[in-house]
Amino acid sequence: MQSTIEGAPAFAYINVDLEPGETVIAESDAMSSMAADLDMVAKFNGGFFGGLAKAFLGGESLFVNHFTNNTSSTRRVSLVQGTPGNTRQIDLNGNTFCLQPGAYIASTPGVNLGVKWAGFKSWFAKEGLFKLTVSGQGSVWYGAYGGLLEKEVDGEYIVDTSHLVAYEPQMQLKIQLAGGLFSSLAGGEGFVTRIEGKGKIIIQTRSLSGLADWLNPRLW
Amino acid sequence: MQIEITHQPGNSAARVSLQAGETITAEGGAMIAMSGHIQVETTTHKRDKGSIMGALKRLVTGESLFLNHFTSNGGDGEVIFGTALTGDMMQFQMGSGPALMVQAGSYVASAPSVDMDMSWQGFGKALFSGESMFWIKLTGTGPVIINSFGAIYPIQVNGEYIVDTGHIVAFEESLNFEITKAGKSWMSSFLGGEGMVCKFIGQGTVWCQSHNAGSFGSALGPTLKPH
Amino acid sequence: MQITINRNGENHGPYPLEQVREMLANGSMQPNDLAHYEGAADWVPLHQVPGVTGDVSPPVLESTAPTPTATQESFTPTGEHEHEFRVECKPDFAYLTVQIPANQTLKVEASAMATMSTNMVMKTKMKGGLSRFLGGENLFINEFTAQGGPGEIGIAPGSPGDLEHYHLDGTKEILLQSSAYVGSSMGVEVDSKWQGFKGFFSGEGLFLLRCTGRGDLWFNTYGAIIEIPVDGNYVVDTGHVVAFTGGLQYGVESVGGLKSLFLSGEGLVCRFSGQGKVWIQTRHPTAFAQWTFPFRPTKNN
Numbered sequence: 001m002q003s004t005i006e007g008a009p010a011f012a013y014i015n016v017d018l019e020p021g022e023t024v025i026a027e028s029d030a031m032s033s034m035a036a037d038l039d040m041v042a043k044f045n046g047g048f049f050g051g052l053a054k055a056f057l058g059g060e061s062l063f064v065n066h067f068t069n070n071t072s073s074t075r076r077v078s079l080v081q082g083t084p085g086n087t088r089q090i091d092l093n094g095n096t097f098c099l100q101p102g103a104y105i106a107s108t109p110g111v112n113l114g115v116k117w118a119g120f121k122s123w124f125a126k127e128g129l130f131k132l133t134v135s136g137q138g139s140v141w142y143g144a145y146g147g148l149l150e151k152e153v154d155g156e157y158i159v160d161t162s163h164l165v166a167y168e169p170q171m172q173l174k175i176q177l178a179g180g181l182f183s184s185l186a187g188g189e190g191f192v193t194r195i196e197g198k199g200k201i202i203i204q205t206r207s208l209s210g211l212a213d214w215l216n217p218r219l220w
Numbered sequence: 221m222q223i224e225i226t227h228q229p230g231n232s233a234a235r236v237s238l239q240a241g242e243t244i245t246a247e248g249g250a251m252i253a254m255s256g257h258i259q260v261e262t263t264t265h266k267r268d269k270g271s272i273m274g275a276l277k278r279l280v281t282g283e284s285l286f287l288n289h290f291t292s293n294g295g296d297g298e299v300i301f302g303t304a305l306t307g308d309m310m311q312f313q314m315g316s317g318p319a320l321m322v323q324a325g326s327y328v329a330s331a332p333s334v335d336m337d338m339s340w341q342g343f344g345k346a347l348f349s350g351e352s353m354f355w356i357k358l359t360g361t362g363p364v365i366i367n368s369f370g371a372i373y374p375i376q377v378n379g380e381y382i383v384d385t386g387h388i389v390a391f392e393e394s395l396n397f398e399i400t401k402a403g404k405s406w407m408s409s410f411l412g413g414e415g416m417v418c419k420f421i422g423q424g425t426v427w428c429q430s431h432n433a434g435s436f437g438s439a440l441g442p443t444l445k446p447h
Numbered sequence: 448m449q450i451t452i453n454r455n456g457e458n459h460g461p462y463p464l465e466q467v468r469e470m471l472a473n474g475s476m477q478p479n480d481l482a483h484y485e486g487a488a489d490w491v492p493l494h495q496v497p498g499v500t501g502d503v504s505p506p507v508l509e510s511t512a513p514t515p516t517a518t519q520e521s522f523t524p525t526g527e528h529e530h531e532f533r534v535e536c537k538p539d540f541a542y543l544t545v546q547i548p549a550n551q552t553l554k555v556e557a558s559a560m561a562t563m564s565t566n567m568v569m570k571t572k573m574k575g576g577l578s579r580f581l582g583g584e585n586l587f588i589n590e591f592t593a594q595g596g597p598g599e600i601g602i603a604p605g606s607p608g609d610l611e612h613y614h615l616d617g618t619k620e621i622l623l624q625s626s627a628y629v630g631s632s633m634g635v636e637v638d639s640k641w642q643g644f645k646g647f648f649s650g651e652g653l654f655l656l657r658c659t660g661r662g663d664l665w666f667n668t669y670g671a672i673i674e675i676p677v678d679g680n681y682v683v684d685t686g687h688v689v690a691f692t693g694g695l696q697y698g699v700e701s702v703g704g705l706k707s708l709f710l711s712g713e714g715l716v717c718r719f720s721g722q723g724k725v726w727i728q729t730r731h732p733t734a735f736a737q738w739t740f741p742f743r744p745t746k747n748n
Contacts, residue, residue, distance in 0.1 A: 010230025256680025
């Protein structure tokens with residue numbers, strides 16, 4: 001399997017070239033174009049309760065699509081996320097990575113998708129109670145609205161909750177108010193995420209809620 | 221005229237340099253900025269040609285009803301065009317090749333020597349495609365500017381290829397297309413979220429856009445103020 | 448993209464990008480020559496101009512090549528500036544990171560903070576007057592102070608697009624469309640009460656901000672930024688005007704006569720005359736707002 005990310009960073013999309021017999025798994029509606037003789041089968045996302053948990057709590061759809069090459073030569077499928085923005089690939093070799101709900105786009109069959117309880121502390125942040133975890137062997141593609149920036153944290157750092165895309169599992173997340181009570185509400189920041197530990201985090205340089213805040217005064 | 225497309229693929233704009241006396245035609249609302257001495261004429265139809273029928277057809281196609289003709293009088297001038305949504309732009313030179321079928325809403329501007337014709341595929345194909353139902357057929361010679369939501373990438377079809385309907389920007393008339401199910405079964409097609417897709421058959425080029433405006437709208441919509 | 452080179456105080460060009468690359472390759476230009484390219488706020492060494500080194504191949508005519516994968520563009524200031532900062536993910540989702548020395552304060556548009564070091568303390572203040580409130584803008588501005596040590600803040604505007612820096616040195620004046628304000632140093636005065644009678648009726652709000660004083664000013668755009676030097680006469684659709692220098696005369700008019708006002712879709716335009724600079728954005732916020740209409744939830748009665 002060969003893959004490249006094109007159109008980055010504004011409109012990143014993934015070209016996956018599948019060898020005969022290979023499969024790639026993608027979230028619902030991620031396919032933008034594909035060779036006509038590739039087989040596409042929708043599958044329930046990992047067992048009944050697992051699927052439901054992921055859907056309602058992880059922000060992913062109940063179904064994923066399996067694209068399989070049952071021909072005798074290489075075939076291409078182009079995959080994309082719903083919003084404009086950047087996309088990244090991460091290769092897992094037995095390790096785990098944590099993703100915000102909705103950031104998952106596609107993966108290879110050896111990767112397991114799981115849901116991790118983020119705790120009550122997340123409730124107020126509107127980001128949902130759960131985080132998606134990916135683990136196992138293989139590649140995962142994820143993305144977000146906006147550009148993606150990587151930051152090494154050593155100690156502690158504060159991130160606006162709607163701008164955090166992914167982080168290494170050893171990082172500790174806590175929710176706190178952005179400023180004093182008045183500032184937090186009037187200043188528009190509300191609750192923020194405090195990240196502690198040593199590791200990598202990925203932030204997105206725009207958010208849909210930020211876009212909505214900018215648009216809403218213009219809507220009648 | 222010279223056309224330069226800047227800021228691809230995210231927020232593309234087209235800078236058109238006109239020589240004295242040259243004209244470029246664009247859909248209503250596409251102009252961002254222009255030199256002070258450019259004259260604008262608004263018509264319901266192509267300059268010199270067409271009729272109110274042409275205008276009505278265009279309304280149905282999703283293009284704004286009126287076209288603006290920008291002419292540089294008394295010297296060279298510049299017009300800069302943009303679109304409502306973020307996205308890519310492409311310039312295409314019409315010449316001796318097949319006619320170009322462009323998705324309604326993707327047309328931005330063209331030289332007066334390019335002919336625009338509204339043709340539709342017949343309700344059978346159009347109804348299921350889920351796209352705005354009409355295509356614009358471009359013939360003649362000269363430059364054309366097209367926009368897209370997402371990055372534009374071409375696919376050379378030699379046989380068959382499938383494109384999700386929300387991702388088609390333009391294709392050469394030499395290709396045939398049919399609307400079909402995406403997956404191996406109807407269940408897969410709907411559960412997998414792909415629904416109906418477009419299968420291109422034959423030889424020719426299809427220009428695709430990486431992203432789907434409908435998916436973005438559905439993601440953003442619920443976060444907005446209700447109306 | 449056009450690039451102007453300055454050597455020994457003299458401007459050469461502008462040259463198109465391809466020609467500059469050739470001239471660099473054959474040695475008739477040097478990587479350290481000062482260059483100014485479209486959309487840049489300041490002059491930079493030629494090797495920092497995006498696309499001059501490395502691969503750029505814009506699709507031309509019938510393109511058979513796939514769209515080039517652009518690396519994330521970033522910008523660090525070389526011209527005059529007060530704070531150290533960098534802008535990344537230009538030009539589509541530009542993101543500003545500012546370094547703040549110990550115990551100093553930065554003003555930032557409310558809700559624009561995306562990341563910050565933990566010693567940053569946030570205070571919210573009301574902006575000047577009700578005028579911004581009537582424009583539908585957020586009434587508040589946040590002041591971030593680096594307490595007890597230097598700090599860092601990452602700022603993300605709400606709209607997708609580019610971000611520009613302008614340094615005010617006490618003599619200059621910038622008129623800024625009110626929703627484009629991102630942040631400024633404490634020494635910059637932002638006057639939101641002044642509008643004049645030539646407010647724009649384009650739906651972008653009637654409000655312009657007048658920025659004077661000394662320090663850094665950052666503003667963002669919906670879409671990409673095109674910087675246009677005006678020398679004479681230039682016309683811009685009002686929804687696309689972001690900022691302009693104080694010396695320009697401007698007036699609002701309709702395109703091509705009354706018929707065009709409603710039919711052409713262009714609405715109102717702003718005609719600039721004199722000498723100065725206008726920053727325009729390549730996208731129109733009102734057009735985007737209209738596009739979202741069918742996706743919005745409906746009110747339930």
